[in-house]
Amino acid sequence: MTKQSRAKRYFSLSVLLLIVIIFLLLKIAYVQFFQGPFLKEAATKQQTTSRIISAKRGTIYDSTGTALAISAEVDTITINPDKFKRKTDEDTKSTQQKVAKGLSDIFELDYEETLKKVSSTNSVETIVQKVEKDKVSELTKWMEDNDISTGINIDKDTKRYYPYYNLASNLIGFCGSDNQGLTGLEYYWDQILAGTSGKITTTQDSHQDLMPNQDAQYFAAENGSNLTLTVDINIQSIAEKYLEQACITNKCGNGGNVIVMDPNTGDILAMATYPDYDLNTPFQPNEVLEENWSDLSTQAQSEALQTMWKNTAISNTYEPGSVFKVVVASAALEENVVESDTSSIFYCSGSQVVADRTISCANIGGHGYQSLREALENSCNPAFIQLGQKIGVNTLYKYFDAYGLFTKTGIQTSGEASGIFHNIDSVGPVELATISFGQRFTITPLQMATAVSAIANDGVLMQPRIVKDVTNVNTGAVTNIEPKQVRQVISSETAKTMLSMMESVVTDGGGKYGQVAGYSVAGKTGTSEATEGSTAGYVSSFVGVAPADDPQLVVLLTLYNPQGKDHFGGHIAAPVVSQILSEVLPYLDVPSTDSSGASKNNQSLDIEKSTLHTVTGKTAADAKKLLEDQGFKCSYDCESTAIITEQIPKAGTQLVEGAIVQLYSDETKNNKKKTEVPDLKGMSYSSSKNLLSSKKLNINVVGSGQVISQDPIAGTEVNEGTVITVTLQNDVGSSSH
Numbered sequence: 179m180t181k182q183s184r185a186k187r188y189f190s191l192s193v194l195l196l197i198v199i200i201f202l203l204l205k206i207a208y209v210q211f212f213q214g215p216f217l218k219e220a221a222t223k224q225q226t227t228s229r230i231i232s233a234k235r236g237t238i239y240d241s242t243g244t245a246l247a248i249s250a251e252v253d254t255i256t257i258n259p260d261k262f263k264r265k266t267d268e269d270t271k272s273t274q275q276k277v278a279k280g281l282s283d284i285f286e287l288d289y290e291e292t293l294k295k296v297s298s299t300n301s302v303e304t305i306v307q308k309v310e311k312d313k314v315s316e317l318t319k320w321m322e323d324n325d326i327s328t329g330i331n332i333d334k335d336t337k338r339y340y341p342y343y344n345l346a347s348n349l350i351g352f353c354g355s356d357n358q359g360l361t362g363l364e365y366y367w368d369q370i371l372a373g374t375s376g377k378i379t380t381t382q383d384s385h386q387d388l389m390p391n392q393d394a395q396y397f398a399a400e401n402g403s404n405l406t407l408t409v410d411i412n413i414q415s416i417a418e419k420y421l422e423q424a425c426i427t428n429k430c431g432n433g434g435n436v437i438v439m440d441p442n443t444g445d446i447l448a449m450a451t452y453p454d455y456d457l458n459t460p461f462q463p464n465e466v467l468e469e470n471w472s473d474l475s476t477q478a479q480s481e482a483l484q485t486m487w488k489n490t491a492i493s494n495t496y497e498p499g500s501v502f503k504v505v506v507a508s509a510a511l512e513e514n515v516v517e518s519d520t521s522s523i524f525y526c527s528g529s530q531v532v533a534d535r536t537i538s539c540a541n542i543g544g545h546g547y548q549s550l551r552e553a554l555e556n557s558c559n560p561a562f563i564q565l566g567q568k569i570g571v572n573t574l575y576k577y578f579d580a581y582g583l584f585t586k587t588g589i590q591t592s593g594e595a596s597g598i599f600h601n602i603d604s605v606g607p608v609e610l611a612t613i614s615f616g617q618r619f620t621i622t623p624l625q626m627a628t629a630v631s632a633i634a635n636d637g638v639l640m641q642p643r644i645v646k647d648v649t650n651v652n653t654g655a656v657t658n659i660e661p662k663q664v665r666q667v668i669s670s671e672t673a674k675t676m677l678s679m680m681e682s683v684v685t686d687g688g689g690k691y692g693q694v695a696g697y698s699v700a701g702k703t704g705t706s707e708a709t710e711g712s713t714a715g716y717v718s719s720f721v722g723v724a725p726a727d728d729p730q731l732v733v734l735l736t737l738y739n740p741q742g743k744d745h746f747g748g749h750i751a752a753p754v755v756s757q758i759l760s761e762v763l764p765y766l767d768v769p770s771t772d773s774s775g776a777s778k779n780n781q782s783l784d785i786e787k788s789t790l791h792t793v794t795g796k797t798a799a800d801a802k803k804l805l806e807d808q809g810f811k812c813s814y815d816c817e818s819t820a821i822i823t824e825q826i827p828k829a830g831t832q833l834v835e836g837a838i839v840q841l842y843s844d845e846t847k848n849n850k851k852k853t854e855v856p857d858l859k860g861m862s863y864s865s866s867k868n869l870l871s872s873k874k875l876n877i878n879v880v881g882s883g884q885v886i887s888q889d890p891i892a893g894t895e896v897n898e899g900t901v902i903t904v905t906l907q908n909d910v911g912s913s914s915h
Contacts (some may be wrong), residue, residue: 224756233372235402236373240410240594241406241409246411248338249337252308253314254303254334255285257295257539285305307335317332336357340458345447348489370402402647403651416448417895424750427887431740433466435736436736438452441632441634441731444643460487478888492587494622499617504630506565506566509577510569512669518550526548529609554702562656563611580665582641588641594624598620613720627642632663633676636668638666677726689752698725703752705718713743715740718747720747731757731767735754749886787834788833790832791804792829793805794829797820802814812839815842827839834876850896850898854894855888886905
C-alpha cells in the first residue's frame with residue numbers, strides 16, 4: 179500500500195471516528211437535556227419505596243391489670259409483579275411460576291390464585307397478612323436459595339391476640355384482618371384503640387435495603403391507646419362458669435346471659451353470654467353451631483355467626499316477667515298508692531278477670547288476701563294487675579321513663595338495643611294488666627339490671643360503665659371515665675322499703691333458692707311465657723342484690739327457652755345467682771354475718787372436715803398409712819415402694835371423713851382414672867355422699883336440705899378423687915315463678 183493510500187485510509191477513519199464521537203455527544207446531549215427529566219423520574223419511581231408503618235393497636239385490660247386483648251408484631255407479605263419481568267416472555271413466565279409455587283407452598287395458598295397475583299398488572303398485590311416469624315424466616319431462606327432479591331416485600335404489621343380465648347368474647351369483640359374492630363368493645367372504641375399509621379418514603383437498592391436520601395419523608399405512627407375495663411377477670415370467670423352450667427343443665431335452647439353490676443357506680447364487673455366463641459378464631463362455629471354447620475346454607479352460616487357474636491345482655495330484648503314487679507311496686511310506693519305491709523289490700527282467687535279475658539295466677543288455688551309485701555313474695559299476678567289499675571298507665575310510664583326503660587342505657591359498647599313498649603295511647607285494660615306483671619313488652623337484660631341497681635343505690639339511677647380509663651401510650655396521659663349519675667328515680671326511703679320487701683322474697687317467698695350462707699340477699703324471681711303462637715319458650719330469670727342492707731352487687735341471670743325438668747326462675751335461675759354471689763362476695767372481701775345472723779334456711783350442715791396433707795415425695799405405702807391415719811381412704815395402682823408425685827384432691831383441700839384420695843407415681847400419672855359426675859339434684863346430703871363415694875368422688879356441701887345445684891354439673895367427666903360441691907336448700911314449694 180502506498181503512502182498516499184495509507185494517508186487516505188487514516189483520514190477516512192478519523193472522519194468516521196469524529197462522526198461517531200459527534201453522534202455520541204449528540205446522543206448524550208439528547209439524553210441529558212431532552213430525556214433526562216423523564217429517565218430521572220423513571221429511575222426514582224423504580225428505586226423509591228413508600229411503606230406504611232402500622233400503628234400498634236392498644237391493649238384492653240381488665241380492672242386488675244390483666245391483658246384481655248393484645249397486639250403482637252407480625253409481617254405482611256406483598257409483591258410488585260412488574261419486578262418479575264425478564265428479557266423474554268419465556269423467562270418471565272418461568273420466573274412468575276417459580277415465585278407463585280414458592281409463595282403458595284410456604285403459606286399454604288392456592289397456586290392458581292397466587293399465580294394470578296404474581297402475573298398481575300397491578301403495582302402491588304397482597305399475598306398474605308399477619309404472618310408469624312417462622313414463616314417469614316422460611317420465605318427469606320427461599321428467596322436466598324432461588325436468587326430472588328426484588329419484588330417480594332416483607333412489611334412489619336401487628337396481629338390481635340386474645341390470651342383468654344372465649345372469656346368475655348361477646349363483650350370484647352374482635353378485629354378483622356386489617357386490625358379494624360368489627361364487634362363489641364373492639365368496634366365501639368376502634369378509633370381510640372387503632373391509633374394512626376405512619377409512612378416512610380425513600381429509596382431502596384436491589385436488595386430492598388433502604389438507602390440514605392435527603393428527600394426521604396418519615397411520618398411516625400401513633401400507637402393506639404389502652405383501655406382499662408371495669409370488668410374483673412376473676413368475677414367474669416365465675417359468672418361464665420355458672421352460666422354455662424345452668425344453660426347445659428336446663429337445656430336452654432337459646433342460651434342465656436348474666437350481668438354482675440356494682441349498683442353504687444354502675445360498673446359492670448362481669449357480663450357473659452352463653453354460648454360464646456373463641457375470639458382468636460371468630461369465623462369458626464362454636465360447639466353449639468358445629469353440630470349442624472354443614473347442613474346450613476352459606477347465608478344461614480353467615481347469619482348464625484352474626485348471632486354467635488351477639489352480646490345478648492345488651493342487644494336482645496326479652497319479656498322480663500315477674501322480676502319487673504319490683505319496678506311497678508316501687509312506683510306504687512313512691513306515689514303513695516299503697517304501703518308495703520297494709521294487710522288485705524289485694525285479693526287473689528287464682529285468676530283475675532280483665533275486660534274480655536281471664537288471667538290466671540301461677541297458684542291456681544289463689545293466695546287470698548295479701549299485703550304488697552306478700553304479693554311480691556308470692557309473685558302474684560292478680561295482685562299486681564290490681565296494683566297496676568290503682569297506679570294507672572300514665573304514672574307507670576312516667577316511672578318507666580325515669581328508670582331509663584324507653585332509651586338505651588348509654589353503655590359504651592356496640593350493639594345496644596332498647597325496650598319496646600306499647601304506645602301509651604294504645605294501652606287498654608288488658609295491656610295495663612300484662613305490663614303490671616312484666617309481660618307483652620320487651621327490654622334488654624342490661625336495662626333490667628340497671629333499674630334494679632337504682633333501687634339498690636338509694637333510688638339513684640347510674641349509667642352503666644364498662645371502661646374505667648383510657649391511656650395514651652404515646653404521651654402517658656390517662657383519661658378517667660368517671661361514674662355518671664343519671665337521675666334520682668325514687669326516694670331513698672322507697673328504695674329501702676323495696677329492698678326490705680325483696681329480702682322477704684328470698685327469706686320467705688319464691689326466691690329462697692337465692693339465699694347465700696352468711697349474707698342477706700334481696701331478690702326477685704321471673705318466669706315469662708312466650709306470646710301465643712311463638713316458639714321462643716319460657717324466659718327464666720332471677721335478680722339478686724347483696725348484701726340486702728348494704729348493696730354491693732346486683733346479679734341478673736336470664737335463661738332462654740329452658741327445656742329441662744323445670745322452667746321456673748325461682749327454681750333454676752335463683753340457685754345459680756346464689757352460687758355466683760357465694761364466690762364473688764368473699765372475693766370482694768364483703769363482710770359476712772356470723773351464723774347467728776344467717777337465715778336458718780341458709781346455714782350449712784355441721785359436718786366435720788379435715789385438711790388433706792401433702793403425701794407427694796413419699797412411697798405409696800407410707801402415703802397410704804398417713805392418709806388412713808387422717809380418716810381418709812386411699813387408692814393407687816403403682817408399686818407400694820413407688821414415689822408418689824401427684825395426689826387428687828390436692829393438699830390443703832377440706833375433706834369429710836372417709837373421703838377418697840387417688841395417688842399417682844411418675845409411671846401412672848398419665849393414666850388417671852376417669853368417672854362421670856352423677857345427677858344429684860333433689861337428693862339429701864347423705865344420699866349424694868353415698869352416690870359420689872360409689873364413683874370414687876368426694877363431696878363438699880353448702881347449705882342444708884336437698885341438692886339444688888352442683889359443680890361440676892351432671893355428665894361431666896372428671897378424675898376419680900375430684901371434689902363435687904353441692905348446694906343444698908330446704909324445699910321452697912312451687913310459688914317461685
